Amino acid sequence: MSEGTINGLQFIGGKRRRGSSQDPLTVIDPSNGRVLAEDDNASPAEVDEAVDSAKAAFTGWSRATPAERSAALWALAGELETISDELIATESAEAGKPVRLATEFDIPGSIDNVKYYAGLARNLEGKAAGNYSGEHISSIRREPLGVIGSIAPWNYPLQVAMWKVLPAIAAGNTIVLKPSELTPGTTLMLAEAAQRAGIPDGVINVVTGTGEHVGDALVGHKDVAMVSFTGSTAVGRRVAARAASDVKRVHLELGGKAPFVVFDDADLAAAARGAMAASLVNTGQDCTAATRAYVQRPLYDAFVEAVAEHMREAKLGPTSDPATDLGPLISMRHRERVQGFVERARRDGAKIVVGGAIGDGELSAGSYYQPTLITNADQKSEIVQSEVFGPVLTVLPFDDDEEGLELANDTPYGLSASAWTSDIHRAQTAADLIQAGCVWINDHVSIISEMPHGGYKLSGFGKDMSTYSFEEYTQIKHVMSSTVRGSHRAWNDVIVAPKGRQ
Numbered sequence: 001m002s003e004g005t006i007n008g009l010q011f012i013g014g015k016r017r018r019g020s021s022q023d024p025l026t027v028i029d030p031s032n033g034r035v036l037a038e039d040d041n042a043s044p045a046e047v048d049e050a051v052d053s054a055k056a057a058f059t060g061w062s063r064a065t066p067a068e069r070s071a072a073l074w075a076l077a078g079e080l081e082t083i084s085d086e087l088i089a090t091e092s093a094e095a096g097k098p099v100r101l102a103t104e105f106d107i108p109g110s111i112d113n114v115k116y117y118a119g120l121a122r123n124l125e126g127k128a129a130g131n132y133s134g135e136h137i138s139s140i141r142r143e144p145l146g147v148i149g150s151i152a153p154w155n156y157p158l159q160v161a162m163w164k165v166l167p168a169i170a171a172g173n174t175i176v177l178k179p180s181e182l183t184p185g186t187t188l189m190l191a192e193a194a195q196r197a198g199i200p201d202g203v204i205n206v207v208t209g210t211g212e213h214v215g216d217a218l219v220g221h222k223d224v225a226m227v228s229f230t231g232s233t234a235v236g237r238r239v240a241a242r243a244a245s246d247v248k249r250v251h252l253e254l255g256g257k258a259p260f261v262v263f264d265d266a267d268l269a270a271a272a273r274g275a276m277a278a279s280l281v282n283t284g285q286d287c288t289a290a291t292r293a294y295v296q297r298p299l300y301d302a303f304v305e306a307v308a309e310h311m312r313e314a315k316l317g318p319t320s321d322p323a324t325d326l327g328p329l330i331s332m333r334h335r336e337r338v339q340g341f342v343e344r345a346r347r348d349g350a351k352i353v354v355g356g357a358i359g360d361g362e363l364s365a366g367s368y369y370q371p372t373l374i375t376n377a378d379q380k381s382e383i384v385q386s387e388v389f390g391p392v393l394t395v396l397p398f399d400d401d402e403e404g405l406e407l408a409n410d411t412p413y414g415l416s417a418s419a420w421t422s423d424i425h426r427a428q429t430a431a432d433l434i435q436a437g438c439v440w441i442n443d444h445v446s447i448i449s450e451m452p453h454g455g456y457k458l459s460g461f462g463k464d465m466s467t468y469s470f471e472e473y474t475q476i477k478h479v480m481s482s483t484v485r486g487s488h489r490a491w492n493d494v495i496v497a498p499k500g501r502q
């Protein structure tokens with residue numbers, strides 16, 4: 001019996017407990033189908049309770065000094081370091097992540113985020129202080145909004161939870177977070193660690209359940225001041241529409257379809273290995289993953305051959321084995337979706353150079369899918385235009401630089417992109433012309449707490465990490481104090497002229 005089964009998958013007002021909707025929820029290890037935890041979805045009454053608890057905690061938390069909030073976050077980082085082995089094991093089991101990735105990327109990256117916001121909590125300042133009218137001193141304050149309703153996906157459960165929770169609470173807000181119903185474990189561990197770190201009950205609440213029931217109730221709750229959502233573009237549209245009726249602020253981090261542009265002067269070995277890593281990261285279930293490589297014709301054949309070679313070497317296996325490179329996809333249902341994309345591409349004339357099949361033998365109990373390299377697809381086809389969210393890379397050739405950059409911009413998404421070249425002018429032109437929230441030069445996928453992550457176009461708006469994210473969880477107040485001594489304000493006379501002066 002797992003911890004989730006014993007304690008439930010809800011954390012409300014400082015208490016871990018079971019959901020009461022009588023609508024069952026089962027968390028499964030996608031590498032072998034084993035049940036990890038069972039509970040019921042949160043009921044609407046529990047969403048209300050969680051929001052009430054966050055609302056009650058807001059007054060105290062928003063009035064805590066920046067130094068107090070910072071100290072609590074430093075303590076949280078310490079608590080998370082203490083349980084990092086359990087975090088790694090849970091993240092790996094629930095999300096189907098190879099333990100090497102969870103150990104070297106997810107968990108240390110998440111803890112680094114906590115330390116970054118612990119520092120930033122003491123640096124929230126207004127921009128202007130001056131006498132602009134001649135008769136007033138103006139100042140700007142950044143204030144928290146209140147209760148933030150956040151919704152996260154399953155691909156990086158702890159990291160995305162951090163991107164939602166940390167800027168919100170560092171700025172003095174309180175939060176109700178709904179993790180993906182597929183991967184709630186490490187988010188609950190985060191909430192419990194926060195409690196041990198001395199963050200008051202009610203500041204962080206977790207409600208677990210499906211988007212349709214629990215997510216929708218949270219987005220529509222009248223006491224939620226802002227909705228921060230990370231997930232697919234389709235659901236993001238629904239969330240934005242729902243939030244609009246109450247004029248709630250929204251922050252949307254949505255899907256991606258990142259291009260990977262290789263110019264003919266690129267370091268071929270670096271680009272080929274980079275394309276393999278960037279397309280297979282997290283089994284391709286990464287919003288910034290390289291999905292469309294465009295390669296200038298002189299390098300095209302050699303690039304395809306080199307990427308194919310690397311992909312054939314990638315080892316699928318049990319997520320707990322440090323030698324495993326690729327874990328399963330998140331679920332059998334998602335694997336069917338990925339497989340459907342590849343089969344339709346094959347039917348439409350694309351060539352499957354590597355993969356294009358599910359994992360067999362010892363892997364058949366899990367939702368494994370082989371690294372897949374596709375050529376000869378049409379730029380306008382579904383496999384090139386839609387987010388597949390699996391270990392699938394298409395490669396297409398281009399002739400001149402302009403064409404390569406046009407193809408890179410030719411999808412509705414704009415989250416991230418990379419350009420590979422040894423020419424600084426080409427690199428700068430690519431950085432100028434590619435419409436994406438992040439452009440890497442001679443690399444792809446790296447992120448860092450200090451720098452923003454967020455999209456253009458249908459990839460959404462709003463930034464995670466960095467000072468930009470911190471500011472998004474605040475509202476701006478202008479305070480204007482009169483410097484005029486005595487009882488006469490000249491502008492009052494403009495409205496109603498004093499007697500005898502018309």
Ligand code: NAD
Nearest residue numbers: 152153154179180211215216231232235253254255256287
């Ligand atoms: P999803 O959109 O299906 O679900 C995301 C979250 O929304 C889940 O918690 C889900 O339960 C909830 N949800 C579903 N329907 C809802 C509704 N009607 N109202 C409120 N909440 C609802 O996405 P997913 O499959 O969990 O994650 C994969 C997607 O997330 C991909 O599209 C990926 O690109 C995107 N993603 C984006 C970023 C980014 O930073 N831009 C990061 C990670 C993942």
